[in-house]
Amino acid sequence: MxxxxxxxxxxxxxxxxxxxxxxxxxxxxxxxxxxxxxxxxxxxxxxxxxxxxxxxxxxxxxxxxxxxxxxxxxxxxxxxxxxxxxxxxxxxxxxxxxxxxxxxxxxxxxxxxxxETDNYDFDNKRRFFSPLVKSIAKKEGVSQAELSDIKGSGHNSRVNKNDILSYIKQKKQLNSESFNDFDIDNDTNVNNQIPSYNQEVSNSSNEIEPMSHIRKMIAKHMIESRDTSVHVYSSNEVDMTSIVNFRNNNKKSYDLKYDTSLTFTPFISRAVIKAINEYPLINCSIVEENINHNKNINMGIAVALPDNNLIVPVIKNSEELNFLGLTRSTNDLANRARLGSLNPDEAKGSSFTITNPGIFGSLFGMGIINQPNVAILSVGSIHKRPVVKETDFGDVIVARSMMYLTLAYDHRIIDGAYGTKFLRKIKELLEKFSFDEIEL
Structure with a gap:
């Protein structure tokens, strides 16, 4: 059996x-x-x-x-x-x-x-094509004759998804060239028209390492985002002193009572959720030439993995959670992401993303928008430094815990004024955080 x-x-x-x-x-x-x-x-x-x-x-x-x-x-x-x-x-x-x-x-x-009795998935050369490959071919206008000529890299030389997508990409590149770019009279080989970029590699000093699958996917997503969104950046500094003091005073008791760590992330997430309610365009996505207004705030939290890769688990319907719910969801998703035990659906469907290069000591970062989002917030490290404060007796220099926030947003639908106002709202909410909503 x-x-x-x-x-x-x-x-x-x-x-x-x-x-x-x-x-x-x-x-x-x-x-x-x-x-x-x-x-x-x-x-x-x-x-x-x-x-x-x-x-x-x-x-x-x-x-x-x-x-x-x-x-x-x-x-x-x-x-x-x-x-x-x-x-x-x-x-x-x-x-x-x-x-x-x-x-x-x-x-x-x-x-x-x-x-062989069933000709539906075979061509006249007796080559098998999976339903997925045939579906892609039909959608992209690839004829049966073209499909038969594609060299397959799969099992028994079958044409797989990557083979047909590679063929379609090359076909589109060739079709985009001007007719006059080719010397037909000289029977120029079309392949010679495609530039080849060869890098000289020293066999004695360099080591070539193939990209892992997840690194290939990250690279693909980054290139797609760069080529899709018109990235614009705005930065602001936030006085985190009150939040730092609150966390220092209550972290141990909070951890014991709720069996979860009190980090800075839920404070920032909470402020972002409230700011999005006032500036909802930040939570939209672009679908072709339409603006999709997401009803829920699905908060993506970028997590660095032990193998130096990156993943973005998503807190679905984050606006429905209280502070404790945000804290537990953030910690749970981050921990399981590092252990490699996330469900694939838990890393999809974000409408806004927060990334935190500050945990590695960076003062600020300039993020790449997580498609199909239209914005991403980069959180810098919190440092004590001298700040000028106005008092009734004049200006004084005091030590404050300061943090930089940098917002990357898609200029196709978000203008500078809107993006800057949204960022300023986050700053206001963090500097005047409502600690009453946190049960101790």
């Missing part, structure tokens, strides 16, 4: 996953609920448990392949299954794997012959 291992649906919005690493090889024994592979969905990496005990018979997709949710990615067989190749006592492990590979090849050959 064989059991299928399928690409799991780890969240409502998840449609596919990328295989990061197979924890088991073909022929390895495995226990039910033991980790069989690691996958990545957008920014979240997850472990996939085995659905049954037995021996891994087939691996249908390789590392770094992107697979639609619900697709069979491997098969597990009972140890007594007749399909499992027998290993003689004098056989080596290498011989064992060779026998298994031969068995798998025979099964694949049988499956392909069986499928």
């Amino acid at each position: 064989t059991t299928d291992v399928i690409m799991p649906k780890l969240g409502e919005s998840i449609t596919e996953g990328t295989i990061l690493e197979w924890k088991k090889n073909i022929g390895d024994s495995i226990q039910r609920d033991e980790t069989i592979l690691e996958i990545s969905t957008d920014k979240v990496d997850s472990e996939v448990p085995s659905p049954a005990s037995g021996i891994l018979l087939e691996i249908l997709y390789k590392t770094n392949e992107t697979v639609p949710v619900g697709e069979i990615i491997a098969r597990i067989t009972d140890s007594n299954d007749e399909k499992l190749p027998k290993v003689e006592n004098n056989q080596t492990i290498s011989d064992k794997k060779s026998n298994i590979d031969e068995t798998i090849s025979l099964e694949e050959s049988f499956d392909e012959k069986k499928c």
Whole structure:
């Protein structure tokens, strides 16, 4: 008896996953609920448990392949299954794997012959195309002939999502070139028209390291944001002395009473929520040429991970939470993000984002907007420094706990006056924070 291992649906919005690493090889024994592979969905990496005990018979997709949710990615067989190749006592492990590979090849050959009766997902070259690939091809106007000519990098040279998206991107780039840019009379190769940027690499001194999947996703999102939003920045300094004093005086008792840490983040989040209620355009998103007015404030909190990557877990409907709720949600999401145990849906759907380079000692930061948001708030470190204060007896120099806030906003829909007023409102709310709403 064989059991299928399928690409799991780890969240409502998840449609596919990328295989990061197979924890088991073909022929390895495995226990039910033991980790069989690691996958990545957008920014979240997850472990996939085995659905049954037995021996891994087939691996249908390789590392770094992107697979639609619900697709069979491997098969597990009972140890007594007749399909499992027998290993003689004098056989080596290498011989064992060779026998298994031969068995798998025979099964694949049988499956392909069986499928020839159904031409829906095959072309005239007998190449298989998944429903996802065919859907993308139809949407982007890729003909069956073009699809047949795409070189696949997937299992059995199948065309996967990355292959067709790469083809579509290259096709659009070529179509955007002027007709006169090509010397047709000289039969110039189109590929020669695409500039190639080769960097000389010294074999003796440089080490080339491939990007991890999550780093590729971060890089992709950053480039998309830079090319999408018109970033404008405004900064302001905030006197955090009253909040610092309150936290210092109550942190220990608050931690003991509620079993959660009292950090500065919920103070800032609370002020942002109140400011958004007064300046709701900050909480919008742009959909094509329309402005989407989000009903809820889904607060993204950027979290630095132990592997030097970044993730943005989201507090959904943050405006409905009191101060304690914000504190617990922030700490819970941040802790689980660092442990790699977030649900993929918990890192999606933000309408505004807060990032805090200040925890690493930075005075201020200039954030990249988390798409499809139209603004992101960067929080600097809190430092004591001399500040001039006006009194009834004249100006005096006093030591105050000061912090810089920097707002990045999308100039397509938010002008400087609106963005600056929003930032000033946050400053006012923090400097005159209402401590009465915090139960001690």
